[in-house]
Amino acid sequence: MRLSLLILVVVALIGLHLAAFWAVLHPKVTREYRAYYIDRTSQDWRVKKYYSTPEDGIDLAKPGWPNFVAYSFGIARDTSVGAWTDTRLGLKAGFELNQPFTGHVCVVVDATPSSAIVNRRIPLVFGDQQEEIAFGTDQRVRPYSIDFELLHPATRLQLLFSKPLPRMGHIDARQLGIGLSRIRFLSQACSAVADLK
């Protein structure tokens, strides 16, 4: 009798642990929750949306994102510039957009490199097209314009880092790469754009 009871309890406990294990592997959460809490790739939480066109771009100093941005990843807000890429949030930093882009697109990124990025070329990927931004030693915010010829609809713009960057200091654990102030999407070749500022 006692042995049967013990066996029954053992089976029940094994079932309990299996159920908990299954629950761990199958979270039922929103994309926003997963990116913010589980994957830790995004700092978007209850983000407010504001109206803006792709030509006006994403103003990273403003709270929230324009309505054409679905969500961000690999980017942390910072009052000094607007936002910084932070490799603690992953080796990819950028935006998933609500509207697809095709054809000629000039992406103008107002950016500044951190000391870990000076004199380096960082890949910028839009959809399936990859270009590079060449950073020099100038650490002021300045526009970098990159031409894309998009054959297929593209909704994802991202900067790629090959490895985690060094942390900023003993107290400051951030791994900053590129400071971003504004990103604009112009439907023409960059050479045809008169004023990039």
Place this chain on the structure above:
Amino acid sequence: MNPSVLDSNAAVAKVQADTRWYSKRELVLALILLVVSEFFAATFHRIVHWELAMIHAKPLEAPQLDRCTEGNPRNLNDFCQLDCCWYSSIIRSGYDKQPGFGEREDRANWSFFPLFPLFALPLFKLFRMESTLSTVVASNFALYFAIFAFLYMVRSRAHSFRDKALAGALVAFNPAIVYAHGGYAEPLCFALAAAGFGLLERRCWIEAGIAGGLLGAARPTGILFLVPYLIAAWRSGAVGQDFRERRLGVLLGALLCPAGVSLWMLFMYHRSGDALAWMHMHAAWGVYRASVTTIMWHALAVGGWRRFWVFVALAGLSVSAWLLKEREYENAAFLALAILMPATAEVAGMPRFIWWQPPTLFAAYLLLKRYPNSQAAYFALAGGMAASMTLLWFLGNRPFV
């Protein structure tokens, strides 16, 4: 009747009578020590009030008090700050349905395990105590059980009343005693872990598993009790025994150890859709996981309190190494893991994590028993640290959590 059976029965009866006698004395001793410890905390609480009144100043506001005040029109208890506020929110309104607190509205009370708020709930529901007071009184109650459980843990090595008083005083005048008066889960976890170690020593596998299971529902480190359980089972030879009921008992105990965590995770899954929400919620506190060496290296370089916390962690690991040398493998493993697990995220709170582990006080007990001349020095230092932490706590500007 066989005379040897009669002798054996008499011996068992004598042990049972002795155990009852020991238990009664230990219950009274624990009560006396609890009262003295209460007096200690209340004294420093009054001192801070007098001092601030004399200079017409107010204590600095403790962070995260909004969880104490939210939905709570009654006066708060001074002792309740930080984690206590989060526990009190669970007592008042249960677990949050979604994150919505803090500056970014990304915090929820999911990081706080359910056993301690459940322990405090009757005070709130039945005795109509204010929620922060319920939490504080619950931690005081738990301190009583912590003292008693530690006396149970060291009973086989405490042969005189002096030994017992020493063991009890180690808990009642723990350097981090303020947490037992501040509405934290630490004393409850300590009580369960000490009871678990005591039961392991007595080879009460199922009972030890129940203690481990409850411990897992009280704090994240509770799951670690499975490790000393398995070590004890291995060392006792119970794993290889032929008697199948005994072997099943050991297996049942092992399965009970993580039962609290499993139930908690299933509840979290039901509540938030994420079984590990209690761990993932650390994102809202800006906690990033890294290697222990990275965390410690940078904390050492920063200096100040962070360096102090690293030294506390290293001292704790040294205690674990000493316990290993003394062949106290169960205690050594539990202490080392209980330090390393939080150290993958931060070193803040190390005094609390280390001083509220039964193996730390067990090592202190063994050492102080071996070197009785050092008892005065130990209690002077421990009392000084406890006094400093209690003063800082009530000034509202403590750098520790």
